[in-house]
Structure formats: C-alpha cells, structure tokens
Amino acid sequence: MNVELFIPCFIDQLYPETAFNTIKLLKKAGCNVVYNPKQTCCGQPAYNAGFWNEAKQIGLKFLTDFSEDCYIVSPSASCTGMVKNGYDDLFTNSTEHNRCRNIQSNIYELSDFLVNVLKKDYFGAELVGTAVYHDSCSGLRECNIRDEPRQLLAHVGGLEVLPMRDQDVCCGFGGTFAVKFEGISAAMAEQKVQNALAVKADYIISTDSSCLLQLQAYIDRQQLPIKTKHIADVLTSGWANI
Template structure:
C-alpha cells in the first residue's frame, strides 16, 4: 500500500519530529510513504478567520496536490476535519467537486488509519510513563474519533493511561479564539491542566499539536510539573530498546 502524508502547518513549523514519527510508524506498519514537497496549508486558519476567498484558493491547491492519492494520512484530526467537513461549503457544485469528493473519502487522521484501515493496534512502542488523554474538539466533534487513540495507547509497553475529569472539554485553543479571547482561553487551559494534574500523569497526550502547544504554553509559564506529547511520538518511541 502507498500512503501520501500531509504535514500540517503546526507540525511543519513547530513539531517536525512528529512528522518524522508518523513516517516511522507508517513504514513499520508496512506501507510505502510518499511526501509531496509542494503541499501547503489546508486553509483552516483563513477559513475560521472569515477569509473564505483565501481559504478557497488554498483549498484548491490542496485538492490538486492530493487528487491522485488513494490514501492521505495526517497527524491532525483538526486539519483532516477541515477537509472532510468544510470543503463542502467551498467546492460544492464547483469545477473541483468530484476531486474533492474523492479526497474526502481518502483522507484520514493517523490513529483512525492505523486501527481501522491497517488493522494495527500495537506499533511495538515502549513508553514508561503515566499519561492522560485530551480529546481535542476537532478529533471528537468534527472528525469523530472514538476508541482508536485509546486502543493504540493501551498496547504501548510500560505506558499507564489514566483518564482525567472533563477529558472532552475544550482546552481553550480554538485557533483565533485564543488570540481574540485570551483571558477566556487561558482560563480554559488552566482548567484542563488542573484536571490533568489531578490524575498524577506525567504527560498530556492528544492528536492535535495546536492543543498541546496551547496547554504547554500555560504549563511552562507557571512551571507546572507536566508535559505534553503528540500520540504519534509515543507510538514511535522505544523501538531501539
């Protein structure tokens, strides 16, 4: 199987190691990974900010960059949710309507792809830490992830997964929401971090690096003994041991 990967802006600019981790996980699962160097943003930030013309232009490029791919996989439920849910509003009955409909069926968030397409539950990872799970708004409400992340984490050797209260509550990032409504956004991050601390976990884990960056900013500013990590980095860890 050949898989084309999409590397979102946050991964590309701030967490490139997570992109490499995804490649490692996919290759270990037996697939051939391709990367189109011409790919750029899916347009989510522009779309959510109300700049639909800019978002549509970016979306047109995105569709053309991945139009001939049978499987597109990304380490972001947020970006994939954007393509699956909101491209309809921009490309319905347009010249790219058919290409978009095909892409919509073929693009996946990484944990969904591993569990439900490749039937992989154990990546062979080892991570000797206590972690708690943050369900991002995008993964839960837009993409519709359910048990896939938990299935994968429970097969990681040495990992202990503990659930926090309010695990499905927003962390306060919300893209431009965190910029335009900073006090509310910060209070939401504080609540989420407090819930994570109560579990005794060492790490907060999620599918979305934007949420993790938001919470890590609060954690670092207040010197809280807690860390954040993308699930893909866990799934690719410990293979040398």
C-alpha cells in the same frame, strides 16, 4: 500500500519531529510513504477567520497537491476535519466537486487510519509513566475519533492511561480564539492541565499539536511537573533509531 502524507504547516514549522515519527510509524505499519514537498496549508486559518475566498484558493492547491486514488494520512485531526467538513462549504457544486469528494473519502487522521484501515494497534512502543488523553474538538466532533487513540495507547509498554475529568472539553486554543479571547482561553487551558494533574498524570497526549502547544504554554509558564506529547511521538517511543 502507498500512502500520501499530509503534514500541516503547524507541525512543519513547530513540531517537525512529529512529522518524521509519523513517517516511521507508517513505514513500520507496512506503508510506502509518499510526500509531496509542494504541499502547504489546508486553508483552515483563513476559513475559520471568515476569509472563505482565500481559503478556497488554498484549498484548490491542496486538491491538486494530492491524488484522488490514494490514502492520505495526516497527524492532525484538526486539518483532516477541515478537509472532510470545511471543504463542503468551499467546493460543493463547484467544478472541483467530484475531485473534492474523492479526496475527502481518502483522507484520514493517523490513529483512525492505523486502527480502522490497517487494523493495527501494536507498534512495540514503550513509555513508562501515567497519562491522560485529551480529546481535541476536531478529533472528537469532526473526525468522530474517540476509541482509536485509546486503543493504540493501551498497547504502549509501561504506559497507564487514566480517565480525567472533562477530558472531552476544549483546551481553549481554537486558533484565533486564543488571540481574541486570551483570558478565557488561558482559563480553559488551566482547567485542562489541572484536571490532568489531579490524577497525577505525567503526560497529556492528543492527536493535535495545536492543542498541545496551548497546554504546554500554560505548563511552562507555571513550571508544572507534566508534559504534552503527540500520539505519533508516543507510538514511536522506545524504538531504536530507524
């Protein structure tokens, strides 16, 4: 199966290892991974800031960078949610309407694709410790992902996933929200991390690196004994070098 890989600018610039682990994971699942180096951003930052004309220009590039007849997989529920939902505002009843709809129907967040399309949930990963799973707002509310990441994590050797209070509450990042409302954002991150520490978790795992950046910043500032990990990095833990 050919799969086109969409690596968001956020991961490209700050978490390249997560991108490479996504490729390893898809290959182990039996996919032929195709990466278009011309790809850039999905347009979400401009869209969320209210600059829809600029977001549409970026979105048009996205629609030309990816094909209509191939699965598109991304290790980001946030960016996947933007294409699946935000593009309705940008391209409905436009000349790109049909192409947009085809691409929207083909794009999947990584865990959603592995579980619901490939029907695979075991990849031989091993990570000893306890963890909580953070439901990102985009994953839960835009991509309707809840059980898929937990199903995948349940098959990671040595890892115990614990329930956490308010695990589906926002971490406080929200893109520009973290800049415009720094105090509220920091308090939300503190609450999320403290809830994880309350159950003695070693890791906070999520589908979104943006959430993890927010939480790791608080962890580092307070020098707390807990780490954040993207689910792609967890699912490739314990592998021999590929």
